[in-house]
Amino acid sequence: MPLKELPLSTLEDIMVQIGEAGRRMAEIGASEGAAGNISVYAGRSLEVQSVFPLVEEIELPTAAPALAGGWLLATGSGTRLREIYDHPLENLGVVQIEADGTHARLYTAPSRLFTRLTSELNSHLAVHNDQVAATGSRYSALVHAQPLHLTYLSHISRYRDPVELNRRLFRWQPEMIMIFPQGVAVLPFILPGSAELMRATAAALHTHRLVVWSKHGVMAHSEVSVKRAADLIEYLETSAHYEVLNLIAGEPADGLQPDEIRAIARALGIASPMVGEARGARRGGEE
Numbered sequence: 001m002p003l004k005e006l007p008l009s010t011l012e013d014i015m016v017q018i019g020e021a022g023r024r025m026a027e028i029g030a031s032e033g034a035a036g037n038i039s040v041y042a043g044r045s046l047e048v049q050s051v052f053p054l055v056e057e058i059e060l061p062t063a064a065p066a067l068a069g070g071w072l073l074a075t076g077s078g079t080r081l082r083e084i085y086d087h088p089l090e091n092l093g094v095v096q097i098e099a100d101g102t103h104a105r106l107y108t109a110p111s112r113l114f115t116r117l118t119s120e121l122n123s124h125l126a127v128h129n130d131q132v133a134a135t136g137s138r139y140s141a142l143v144h145a146q147p148l149h150l151t152y153l154s155h156i157s158r159y160r161d162p163v164e165l166n167r168r169l170f171r172w173q174p175e176m177i178m179i180f181p182q183g184v185a186v187l188p189f190i191l192p193g194s195a196e197l198m199r200a201t202a203a204a205l206h207t208h209r210l211v212v213w214s215k216h217g218v219m220a221h222s223e224v225s226v227k228r229a230a231d232l233i234e235y236l237e238t239s240a241h242y243e244v245l246n247l248i249a250g251e252p253a254d255g256l257q258p259d260e261i262r263a264i265a266r267a268l269g270i271a272s273p274m275v276g277e278a279r280g281a282r283r284g285g286e287e
Contacts, residue, residue: 019085026082043138065101076114171255
């Protein structure tokens with residue numbers, strides 16, 4: 001498995017990686033128009049006001065006490081992920097979360113192209129808060145995107161069954177059991193931006209690296225880097241593309257068989273409930 005990337009420490013580094021992740025989502029057809037959003041939590045001091053000089057007090061859409069004193073970089077509502085790399089100041093805002101975990105200072109640039117942060121900010125905050133509270137991590141990254149093939153499959157009822165979705169998608173690439181030892185979580189369609197979606201997403205990502213929002217897209221989490229979160233979406237979308245090709249062809253291919261996936265897991269020492277080798281693989285862990 002690849003070596004871990006160290007979470008980046010400077011504001012510029014984090015902005016560059018958010019831009020690279022956003023550009024990649026656009027390249028794979030997962031962020032049409034203004035679809036998708038990204039956030040990164042950094043539990044360390046960042047020098048932001050020289051870059052984002054405008055400051056305003058805001059009330060957070062949900063309490064995030066575990067993030068108090070930290071910083072959250074997030075995309076603006078209506079911005080395009082593909083444009084962040086070249087124009088980060090226009091598309092990103094930086095939130096400094098105050099001690100009460102319910103209020104914050106929002107730092108932006110005069111050239112910003114949005115009036116508020118992403119409409120999914122409540123889900124981003126809830127997941128980051130849960131992850132930091134559970135692991136003590138000082139870094140947490142989330143990417144929400146709408147990959148074409150995976151989102152299409154979630155419009156078919158059998159693919160909204162988590163067992164069936166995982167069974168069908170894990171058979172196309174040996175890497176899947178390595179990347180998703182816990183499998184992927186699946187939620188039914190829930191109103192975008194709602195408190196219900198926020199709660200369900202935080203619960204799903206407590207035990208999984210990626211959750212499918214049926215008929216909407218996905219959200220992926222990494223405590224290593226935002227690019228790793230984008231990688232998770234790319235891996236799953238590739239398997240979904242295989243699945244769609246197989247459906248179009250009349251399903252002639254069987255893919256990897258369960259015993260073959262188990263053999264891969266055993267050879268790599270992967271403890272995974274997906275193949276019955278073991279239960280309780282470390283939550284959110286990334287090799």
